Amino acid sequence: MTNLDHGKFSRVTTMFHSLLALTVFILFFTGYAIAFNTELWWLVELMGGNQGVLSIHRLAGFALIALTGFWVPYMLLRSASRSNFRSILPAPSDVTAFVQDVKFALGRADERHPAARQFAGYKADEVPLISYIGKGVIWIFTVELLLLMLSGLLIWRKTWLIDFYDSQSVVMAFVAFHGLLGVIMLMGVMFHTFEHGFHPAFYPVEMKAFLPKEHTPNFHGDPDDHETTGIERLRRKSSWRWATNVMGVLVVVGIVSVMMASLEYGGYPVPDSLVFDEGSVLRTIGINIGIFVLLVGLVLSVFGNVLRARYMRQRRERERPTERTPAADGSGSTRDDGPSEADD
Amino acid sequence: MTQDESSGQVMSQGVMSTGEGMRIFPDVEACIDCGGCVVACKRTWDREIDNQRIDITTMAEGVAGPQGENADKTGRLAAGENPGETSLPMQCYHCENAPCVSVCPTNALQKEDDGFVSVHEDLCVGCQYCLSGCPFGAPQFPDSNDGAAQIFGTGGIMDKCTGCRERQEVQKGPACAEECATDAILVGGAGEIADELEARDSQPFFNDEAMAIIFGEEDAQLFQ
Numbered sequence: 001m002t003n004l005d006h007g008k009f010s011r012v013t014t015m016f017h018s019l020l021a022l023t024v025f026i027l028f029f030t031g032y033a034i035a036f037n038t039e040l041w042w043l044v045e046l047m048g049g050n051q052g053v054l055s056i057h058r059l060a061g062f063a064l065i066a067l068t069g070f071w072v073p074y075m076l077l078r079s080a081s082r083s084n085f086r087s088i089l090p091a092p093s094d095v096t097a098f099v100q101d102v103k104f105a106l107g108r109a110d111e112r113h114p115a116a117r118q119f120a121g122y123k124a125d126e127v128p129l130i131s132y133i134g135k136g137v138i139w140i141f142t143v144e145l146l147l148l149m150l151s152g153l154l155i156w157r158k159t160w161l162i163d164f165y166d167s168q169s170v171v172m173a174f175v176a177f178h179g180l181l182g183v184i185m186l187m188g189v190m191f192h193t194f195e196h197g198f199h200p201a202f203y204p205v206e207m208k209a210f211l212p213k214e215h216t217p218n219f220h221g222d223p224d225d226h227e228t229t230g231i232e233r234l235r236r237k238s239s240w241r242w243a244t245n246v247m248g249v250l251v252v253v254g255i256v257s258v259m260m261a262s263l264e265y266g267g268y269p270v271p272d273s274l275v276f277d278e279g280s281v282l283r284t285i286g287i288n289i290g291i292f293v294l295l296v297g298l299v300l301s302v303f304g305n306v307l308r309a310r311y312m313r314q315r316r317e318r319e320r321p322t323e324r325t326p327a328a329d330g331s332g333s334t335r336d337d338g339p340s341e342a343d344d
Numbered sequence: 345m346t347q348d349e350s351s352g353q354v355m356s357q358g359v360m361s362t363g364e365g366m367r368i369f370p371d372v373e374a375c376i377d378c379g380g381c382v383v384a385c386k387r388t389w390d391r392e393i394d395n396q397r398i399d400i401t402t403m404a405e406g407v408a409g410p411q412g413e414n415a416d417k418t419g420r421l422a423a424g425e426n427p428g429e430t431s432l433p434m435q436c437y438h439c440e441n442a443p444c445v446s447v448c449p450t451n452a453l454q455k456e457d458d459g460f461v462s463v464h465e466d467l468c469v470g471c472q473y474c475l476s477g478c479p480f481g482a483p484q485f486p487d488s489n490d491g492a493a494q495i496f497g498t499g500g501i502m503d504k505c506t507g508c509r510e511r512q513e514v515q516k517g518p519a520c521a522e523e524c525a526t527d528a529i530l531v532g533g534a535g536e537i538a539d540e541l542e543a544r545d546s547q548p549f550f551n552d553e554a555m556a557i558i559f560g561e562e563d564a565q566l567f568q
Contacts, residue, residue, distance in 0.1 A: 168478075
């Protein structure tokens, strides 16, 4: 999470974020159609049928590896990105901020720690570029994706793995690890979708994730020149309250369902010896709700790109000089665009 | 029926009973690695040349047992001694606690009411988890070199020994067991197989863990 007064991604990272979302969602839809096959029988058919679903999963997995294989070195080689690297490294203040956040939630602290503040009208010089929650998201997703890619590659051809380790059990260990890590990531992405799509300042989507920094109207001059960050000019959409409540419930149900299913399921990803229960209607509904939340995330990701295109078009139209178009009778006519939505 | 001259015991043919509740189990003392079972299976089910629903694994090849080639392999194995060259018909044993059924994410592998473990082809996604779950090498992937399966490294549809279910439903034994010249593939109830091995003065080749998988905890006690 970035402060409202900061731009968020570079042009390349904006593109990477959208493509990452697309590949990760395809991986979820194909992977969990298989893992929760009893509940998501319909999704297998949609994702390539029983003979195609794994091919699509592996193609998306390879795309993810290629994508991150390009982006990570690019970020490390680009000086502007390297200079920001320090901002995402964990610091002692993050621990202090977390402890203070817990106290704040319990009513034992008057305010949130500066390293936990994201919006709330603080200026860029009053809060770090990224809060401890934002750092957490970056590092948790990085480690999860890395481990998922490695374990995914290892179980790509099981016969090789069996021959290499001279053991079949090691394959099941990697398979279970891959599946359970996927469940953890699934829960994280559901929360991430809710966090960035339903914050009152951003609802229905945090456009800064889709708009390169260079096009984000932000302020990096002398903060004393301005009283506020301009947050008071934001107006909440009327649908925010009910949409957030509904989505909040769906996210909680989705997260709890996939977690419970992973614990209760016989076989994959948890071995039969640890099984507690077998199928249920409630669990089927819950897991489908979880997949719906992911679908909302994918739709919001696409919608963010639509908003970016719309915003850029509006800016171009505002910056375009007034044109004189000769009419058919030879007289000149002036076409002037009215005020756009971006003026609001 | 044949007469075992050395012991005077009466031995059954390999197939003792068929249909519901049947078990398939190898007698390694009897197997001579002739390949008859492999040919019978291929011929009966018209399998491709590289798809073997039953295969004979030979261990300690060329190593003679202390009392000749076929002397008391399972007894020596149980005593922790070298059993010499041992051939083992490997196929699907339609396990009571089938690990393949347990690990299959799509329920393509199912333990049927009559005891057979069957593959539902319309549910199999070719993930090959059964390959890593089965201790006996039963799952085969004959389509793994075709089309998308070859490009993406998925297994295609899994294929394995069916226990000749259709044959058993009409009171015929599995093709491999019927064809076996030395009656090394035993088919029948757990009790019948245990009694037959005892009559032959033979023991199971597998350890206790594998026996519990194949026969279940309770029936595995019959072989103690």
